[in-house]
Ligand SMILES: Nc1ncnc2c1ncn2[C@@H]1O[C@H](COP(=O)(O)OP(=O)(O)OP(=O)(O)O)[C@@H](O)[C@H]1O
């Protein structure tokens with residue numbers, strides 16, 4: 134599904150460009166959940182931006198393919214149409230653009246790029262209602278501008294709402310668990326698990342073991358200084374939670 | 387007055403003055419009006435204001451007003467479809483009212499030409515405020531017609547009124563008067579538009595009596611080669627509420643003046659402005675707001691989108707008299723500059739003589755934020771569409787603050803139109 138090989142990327146303009154991703158290699162096969170852990174500043178969010186095509190993040194080497202397609206050459210919207218989805222660590226407030234308008238525009242743009250029919254208004258509303266109910270999101274909230282005045286937890290839930298509406302096939306969750314209360318964590322995890330399927334894959338970036346109790350990973354990777362320094366099964370997350378990163382970092386050095 | 391300040395007139399100034407001789411015989415008015423017209427013309431002979439005049443610092447009228455077309459026959463202009471459904475349309479076509487409709491219940495409608503003829507217009511109102519009051523002077527000299535509305539006490543107009551000042555090129559100079567009776571309530575749209583290159587001026591004066599509530603919408607959609615000078619003035623009674631919504635989305639050279647006196651205790655004034663500027667447009671909104679009574683309240687919010695080589699100006703002056711304690715005034719002017727060649731100048735001014743007031747202002751000039759753009763694009767929306775959504779949202783925020791859903795929808799449709807043509 135997602136295959137990253139020797140990926141190197143920099144952040145920042147020209148002379149101030151800083152190499153953050155450093156010959157990173159990682160493969161997430163279809164149907165699997167991979168967790169990415171690692172200390173602050175390791176490059177986890179940077180990796181998610183590089184994969185989704187944010188401007189200012191320049192790939193200087195290596196490759197990344199989704200189902201064999203080179204995604205690094207694509208515009209962000211083309212990657213989205215191919216199924217990439219990022220649940221942002223810090224969802225952005227967009228004044229003046231109501232959630233429903235935004236998501237419907239996004240959905241129809243993606244469909245258009247894929248050569249599919251637009252969704253009808255009644256179908257859209259029906260789907261939106263069902264998902265909002267499942268995520269315990271107030272219908273009124275969906276009429277408000279995207280994320281404006283939303284609490285931290287509401288913003289995260291809105292990311293998952295968008296994800297469930299758009300039904301992507303490669304999901305990147307960047308610290309979606311931070312800021313969520315215990316009940317919301319469960320609701321969000323249920324949403325993600327509902328999307329799991331043999332032709333989808335998930336990359337969960339997190340600092341905490343707790344989320345991984347609900348979204349159980351097949352593999353856990355430790356990212357440090359822009360590289361995967363260790364990979365293991367779900368027990369690795371437990372071990373990190375107990376002992377911290379020092380041992381793993383020292384062993385890799 | 388320094389008559390020697392400008393000894394040579396520009397081509398446009400000369401054309402303007404010369405056009406008076408041919409037009410004079412068609413202009414309505416009694417002997418007093420004629421005197422006022424002559425006085426105004428004398429002012430014009432001294433030349434139009436330049437950037438050296440403070441009020442015109444950002445709009446050098448003398449330089450920017452480059453051509454003055456001749457007058458055209460009335461029959462060539464046609465009324466346009468109203469902004470709001472069910473509106474009663476009151477058109478002024480190439481400077482003349484004909485076939486006046488009987489007004490709806492609660493409104494008496496008269497022709498301004500008749501009022502001028504009858505000597506019903508106060509002399510003061512046909513006198514330029516000062517040597518550099520170009521809008522007042524041009525309009526006083528040339529005004530040919532318009533409407534005079536008297537809204538009865540307690541009347542709540544069911545349908546909006548729409549005043550239209552429409553040209554087919556050439557010159558048009560109109561005036562509107564609206565007197566809102568005590569506790570009356572109404573929505574009025576003022577359209578300034580036409581087809582072809584023109585020089586248009588228009589002045590509107592409102593008297594909003596105690597407890598009256600008015601929403602006044604000015605839609606300025608002049609053609610790209612038209613020069614337009616407008617003034618909106620209003621006086622507010624006790625507890626009167628006036629919302630003025632101004633949308634400028636056309637014209638080559640535009641000056642829209644707003645002069646409001648919050649003179650009744652507890653009166654409220656809101657200015658909401660949207661300036662959509664493209665091409666080589668130069669658009670100047672200049673407001674002077676006087677708070678002259680206690681407990682008055684005002685907010686001014688402007689949102690500007692400037693593209694191409696367009697240039698925008700907002701001058702906002704709020705004066706709070708000593709007696710106007712507890713005044714609350716807030717002014718904000720936010721601009722999206724979408725091209726390197728576009729510009730916007732904003733000049734807020736607070737003059738406060740009362741000590742117990744809350745006044746503030748803020749101005750920003752920004753481009754679309756990359757963070758916003760990426761968020762939309764990462765969800766599958768291409769850059770052009772994402773930009774469109776963000777720019778529209780930026781202005782729509784001001785529109786959505788209005789109360790009436792049908793007004794919001796109609797204005798948003800105008801927005802969409804503009805973006806379709808300029809986006
Ligand atoms: N625009 C930028 N210019 C320079 N450095 C940057 C820029 N953006 C990010 N960085 C740096 O890149 C490094 C990686 O940041 P990133 O946000 O990817 O870390 P992270 O692993 O997601 O951390 P956290 O766990 O705190 O979210 C950090 O040292 C950060 O300061």
Ligand SMILES: [Mg+2]
Nearest residue numbers: 177178179222
């Ligand atoms: Mg991060």
